[in-house]
Amino acid sequence: MAIDIPTRTDQLPTSATRFIGKAVNRIEDPALVSGTVEFIDNLSLPGMLHCAILRSPHPHARITGIDVSAALALPGVEAVLTGEDVERWCDPCFTAPEGWGNYCLAVGKVRFVGEPVVAVAATSRYIAEDALELVQVEYDLLDPVCNPDEAMAPGAPLVFENRATNVIQSRTYTWGEVDRVFAEADRIVSRQFRWNRVGANPTETFGCICQWDLADNSLTCRGAYQTPRFMGIGRAASLRLPANKVKIISHAQGGGFGGKGGPRGTDIAALLSRKTDGRPVKYIEDRMEYLLAGGGQSWDRYYDAAIALKADGTVTGFKVRLVDDQGAGAEGYGTISAAKPLAAFTGNYRIEAAFYDLTLVATNRAPTYPYRGYGPPPHNLVLESLMDVAARELALDPAELRRRNYIGPEQFPYTVPSGNEYDSGNYAGVLDRVLELADYKSLRQSQAKARTEGRLVGIGVVSTVEPGVFDWNAYATVGVPGVGVPEGVKVGIDVFGGVTVAVGFNLQGQGQFTVAAQVVADYLGVEMNTVKVTTASTDVALPHFGQGGSRLGVAVTGAILGACEKLRGIFCRVVAHVMQTDPEQIELLNGRLQMKGAPAHGMSIAEVAGLMLSRSDLLPPGVEPCPEASFVWVSPNRNLPDDQGRCRSYLTAAAATHVVQVEIDRDTGQVAILGYYIVDDCGTRLNPASVEGQLQGGVAQGVGAALYEEYVYDAQCQPLVSTFVDYLVPSIHEVPMTVKDHLVTPSPIAPLGAKGCGEGAIHTTPAALLCAINDALAPLGLECRETPASPRRLWQLLHDKA
Amino acid sequence: MSNRKTIRLTVNGRHYEREVEARLTLADFIRHELHLGGTHVGCEHGICGACTILIDGSSARACLTLAVQADGANITTVEGLRNRETGQLHPIQQAFVDAHGLQCGFCTPGFIMTTLELLGENPDPTDEEIKEALGGNLCRCTGYQSILDSVRLAASRINTATAA
Numbered sequence: 001m002a003i004d005i006p007t008r009t010d011q012l013p014t015s016a017t018r019f020i021g022k023a024v025n026r027i028e029d030p031a032l033v034s035g036t037v038e039f040i041d042n043l044s045l046p047g048m049l050h051c052a053i054l055r056s057p058h059p060h061a062r063i064t065g066i067d068v069s070a071a072l073a074l075p076g077v078e079a080v081l082t083g084e085d086v087e088r089w090c091d092p093c094f095t096a097p098e099g100w101g102n103y104c105l106a107v108g109k110v111r112f113v114g115e116p117v118v119a120v121a122a123t124s125r126y127i128a129e130d131a132l133e134l135v136q137v138e139y140d141l142l143d144p145v146c147n148p149d150e151a152m153a154p155g156a157p158l159v160f161e162n163r164a165t166n167v168i169q170s171r172t173y174t175w176g177e178v179d180r181v182f183a184e185a186d187r188i189v190s191r192q193f194r195w196n197r198v199g200a201n202p203t204e205t206f207g208c209i210c211q212w213d214l215a216d217n218s219l220t221c222r223g224a225y226q227t228p229r230f231m232g233i234g235r236a237a238s239l240r241l242p243a244n245k246v247k248i249i250s251h252a253q254g255g256g257f258g259g260k261g262g263p264r265g266t267d268i269a270a271l272l273s274r275k276t277d278g279r280p281v282k283y284i285e286d287r288m289e290y291l292l293a294g295g296g297q298s299w300d301r302y303y304d305a306a307i308a309l310k311a312d313g314t315v316t317g318f319k320v321r322l323v324d325d326q327g328a329g330a331e332g333y334g335t336i337s338a339a340k341p342l343a344a345f346t347g348n349y350r351i352e353a354a355f356y357d358l359t360l361v362a363t364n365r366a367p368t369y370p371y372r373g374y375g376p377p378p379h380n381l382v383l384e385s386l387m388d389v390a391a392r393e394l395a396l397d398p399a400e401l402r403r404r405n406y407i408g409p410e411q412f413p414y415t416v417p418s419g420n421e422y423d424s425g426n427y428a429g430v431l432d433r434v435l436e437l438a439d440y441k442s443l444r445q446s447q448a449k450a451r452t453e454g455r456l457v458g459i460g461v462v463s464t465v466e467p468g469v470f471d472w473n474a475y476a477t478v479g480v481p482g483v484g485v486p487e488g489v490k491v492g493i494d495v496f497g498g499v500t501v502a503v504g505f506n507l508q509g510q511g512q513f514t515v516a517a518q519v520v521a522d523y524l525g526v527e528m529n530t531v532k533v534t535t536a537s538t539d540v541a542l543p544h545f546g547q548g549g550s551r552l553g554v555a556v557t558g559a560i561l562g563a564c565e566k567l568r569g570i571f572c573r574v575v576a577h578v579m580q581t582d583p584e585q586i587e588l589l590n591g592r593l594q595m596k597g598a599p600a601h602g603m604s605i606a607e608v609a610g611l612m613l614s615r616s617d618l619l620p621p622g623v624e625p626c627p628e629a630s631f632v633w634v635s636p637n638r639n640l641p642d643d644q645g646r647c648r649s650y651l652t653a654a655a656a657t658h659v660v661q662v663e664i665d666r667d668t669g670q671v672a673i674l675g676y677y678i679v680d681d682c683g684t685r686l687n688p689a690s691v692e693g694q695l696q697g698g699v700a701q702g703v704g705a706a707l708y709e710e711y712v713y714d715a716q717c718q719p720l721v722s723t724f725v726d727y728l729v730p731s732i733h734e735v736p737m738t739v740k741d742h743l744v745t746p747s748p749i750a751p752l753g754a755k756g757c758g759e760g761a762i763h764t765t766p767a768a769l770l771c772a773i774n775d776a777l778a779p780l781g782l783e784c785r786e787t788p789a790s791p792r793r794l795w796q797l798l799h800d801k802a
Numbered sequence: 803m804s805n806r807k808t809i810r811l812t813v814n815g816r817h818y819e820r821e822v823e824a825r826l827t828l829a830d831f832i833r834h835e836l837h838l839g840g841t842h843v844g845c846e847h848g849i850c851g852a853c854t855i856l857i858d859g860s861s862a863r864a865c866l867t868l869a870v871q872a873d874g875a876n877i878t879t880v881e882g883l884r885n886r887e888t889g890q891l892h893p894i895q896q897a898f899v900d901a902h903g904l905q906c907g908f909c910t911p912g913f914i915m916t917t918l919e920l921l922g923e924n925p926d927p928t929d930e931e932i933k934e935a936l937g938g939n940l941c942r943c944t945g946y947q948s949i950l951d952s953v954r955l956a957a958s959r960i961n962t963a964t965a966a
Contacts, residue, residue, distance in 0.1 A: 023902070025899055025900060025902075026899070026902065028907070029898070029899040029904060029907070030891065030895075030899060032904055032906075032907030032910055033880075033891060033895040033896075033898050033899055033904065033907070033910055033911075033914065034840065034880065034881070034883075034884050034891070034895065035838075035839065035840015035841070035842075035879070035880035035881050035911045036839075036840065036881075037907060038839075039839070039842065039908065041833070041839075041843070042833070042839030044834070126823070126825065126826075200942075201942060202906070202908075202942055203842075203844045203850060203852055203906065203908040203909045203940065203941070203942050203943075204842065204844065204906070204908045205844075252906075252907075253906065254842065254844070254906045254907070254908025254909075255905070255906040255908060255942050255943055256906075257942070286846055287844065287845040287846060287847065287850075288847075507906070507907075508906060509905035509906030509907070509943045510905065511905070689902040689948075690902070692902075692948075693902055693905055693943070693944055693945075693948060695945075696944060696945030696946075696947045696948070697905060697942075697943045697944050697945045698945070699945050700941075700942075700944070700945035700946065701942070723845070723847050723849070724845050724847065724849035724850060724940070725847070725849060729850075729940050729942065731936075731937050731938075731939075731940060731946075732933050732936050732937055732939075732941075732946040732949070732950070733933060733937055735945050735946050735947075737946075737947050737950065738945075738947065
């Protein structure tokens with residue numbers, strides 16, 4: 001029987017919600033502030049060995065010899081793993097598109113600095129690292145390809161020699177009559193942009209403990225795993241195991257942001273366990289390893305883009321050519337990153353036609369991985385920067401140009417040219433509110449005054465749409481087919497009335513355990529502190545994905561509501577049987593199953609569960625003694641894309657407009673953020689404090705990407721960044737304390753009307769800052785079209801001008 | 803490695819005597835020898851501040867300190883803050899919970915220990931003083947706003963309690 005998932009909070013079986021929509025304290029936090037959460041490096045297993053990895057110092061070289069004899073002779077060393085073992089036992093990791101994957105450890109040649117070459121398992125990490133110093137590796141250096149131009153030049157060295165080219169993927173999308181709207185345009189604005197590599201850098205690096213069962217030929221991996229089942233399937237493929245012989249136990253993660261990595265380290269630790277007759281092997285990636293070649297380098301992009309406008313400022317067309325430096329292979333699903341903008345290609349605007357030409361190129365930089373927001377943050381920076389250039393050319397206020405082009409509130413559901421359907425929104429309302437919040441007129445007045453004093457003050461007004469609740473169908477045209485991303489939970493009630501929610505993921509920071517407890521407590525009418533949320537390992541968990549694509553808050557809410565709806569059905573049958581009436585006569589309200597119209601007659605949730613577990617004689621025929629229910633939620637009404645990628649992909653469309661005022665120091669190129677204002681609309685706010693936390697965290701990462709962070713490589717493809725002294729994560733001094741407000745335009749189709757909002761401000765902040773910087777530079781006739789707009793870069797721009 | 807040395811130190815009020823390798827970091831000693839896992843290691847080069855502890859009352863990076871350097875020291879880690887009998891959180895810990903001052907929580911023990919030092923020296927800090935004190939701790943999740951709120955809340959509660 002179909003289960004209807006409530007899309008409004010007033011559909012819940014409670015007279016008033018007590019937890020949903022309130023900034024309740026997170027159930028995660030007492031343990032986290034006490035330091036007692038079991039992050040993976042806090043766990044030790046009996047007989048456990050420690051892994052250290054020797055990495056390539058060269059971007060491209062053939063391995064001509066490896067001598068591990070001295071390392072093996074070091075007391076405490078139990079095993080050494082080389083490419084020979086890996087070639088015998090493994091396959092290259094699977095990739096999208098297929099066939100661009102590396103082995104977990106280099107076989108035959110190295111393709112990037114930091115690629116693992118040899119791994120050691122020893123009785124301590126200290127001894128394992130000693131052993132690495134005793135390993136001798138001989139290399140024949142090969143010419144590297146350091147950027148897409150070099151990689152696509154005729155006769156370029158091949159990163160993957162079994163491929164005839166370094167081009168991983170190249171295709172175009174045409175939506176609507178692009179040629180016509182550009183031919184008929186009154187004005188065309190085009191620019192090139194360069195977005196340099198940034199990355200996730202969660203405070204905790206990746207770590208795992210892997211144990212190979214040689215009798216059963218199975219593998220158990222404990223670790224900092226986002227998307228546990230997905231990780232397990234990948235490991236099964238690379239380690240040549242049946243998927244049901246790989247068990248993933250996800251531990252709490254010290255942040256992830258998509259860029260945790262893990263496949264490579266897991267495979268290496270697993271093989272070392274296999275080589276040591278099944279002893280558990282721990283691998284904790286250190287920060288230098290993460291920065292050199294961990295899971296978080298993203299978005300190494302070259303853009304050439306244009307918008308077409310009518311004289312009145314109506315934007316009619318948008319063309320984007322993207323060349324994306326994927327680094328050495330496609331193991332990080334970079335195609336997804338490049339294709340994700342399809343879900344909101346034309347942003348908040350009624351742009352009727354669009355064109356996208358994407359080329360993904362392999363080079364000898366480290367492979368790229370997902371990072372919060374995946375593809376859209378750079379894409380939004382391109383579109384919003386073009387909007388600002390157009391506004392300047394038309395002598396229109398940038399806020400006004402955007403307003404003229406917004407999709408109207410009456411136009412939802414709205415299908416964008418690239419095919420996705422936005423569920424709801426009120427973009428002009430968001431703009432109005434943020435302009436009021438920022439006192440925009442005053443900001444412009446203070447800017448005008450500053451300019452008369454020769455100061456470089458600028459304002460950015462930027463609007464973006466955050467596609468929420470990702471779906472595989474968005475990526476079917478780039479090699480990742482599928483429709484639907486299941487998320488399953490089990491809700492059970494014990495004999496004392498305690499509620500346990502089993503999910504397939506673990507803590508990562510966004511607070512989904514709390515959301516789960518809020519939803520189940522409001523539905524079942526129990527206290528939040530009676531709810532236990534726990535992680536099921538992949539061998540017993542229901543189908544799940546976990547965190548990713550701004551989905552989990554919505555998805556887990558849907559799953560819990562589904563399970564609770566099932567429970568309600570069962571409980572009504574049990575209570576009706578006891579009361580000798582029909583189930584239709586029983587209702588759930590505020591935690592009681594009671595007779596409709598005679599609420600004094602009823603039982604509590606705890607009483608029903610207790611009865612079911614201890615009085616089988618009172619159960620109606622066909623009802624099992626099991627006060628538990630499972631539900632696997634999937635976005636409703638998704639479909640397959642056409643050949644241009646058009647489909648209903650991401651379920652929700654949250655929106656935000658940021659207003660930021662900056663000042664550039666002429667002498668240092670340093671950007672100071674003078675004021676930062678945000679109004680967002682992500683529908684129902686399940687836990688407002690968590691939503692604001694996600695927003696502000698996205699601001700911080702956006703500030704880093706726009707102003708400071710960069711994985712710098714030299715002309716020979718040597719990384720120049722390997723510590724936090726070089727890779728500049730913003731501190732409390734760089735991140736603005738923002739002024740926030742919000743609108744609530746609920747999703748008509750998502751559980752409880754909530755929209756995905758976990759990626760938050762990273763969609764908006766980089767664009768807002770660059771637009772503000774270029775507004776500041778406008779009187780000088782200068783534009784910065786490269787990120788990060790670091791002090792050095794801006795100083796150079798100002799200096800070259802002088 | 804034969805370069806071993808016996809150290810005696812106090813951690814969260816308990817006395818320990820251990821023989822350690824001279825090269826063992828204090829962070830590894832606390833985490834893996836004393837099994838106090840709340841002192842987290844985020845960068846191992848002294849930038850992120852996740853491993854911040856108090857040595858004789860002053861904040862220090864456990865990752866950049868050797869265990870042998872702590873011989874004779876009195877150390878406080880995040881595990882030393884909660885009331886052992888009742889389990890009640892320290893006011894700073896409770897303020898971080900109440901003001902949503904954390905997300906993944908990995909950096910949080912470091913922030914809490916830095917705050918403990920700050921409020922010990924300056925019970926009523928201005929926002930600028932709080933930022934100055936926390937400038938050596940990196941958080942990748944929160945964007946710091948709720949951390950600033952947490953420290954303000956902790957200060958005001960401690961001051962109210964002291965005044966009462």
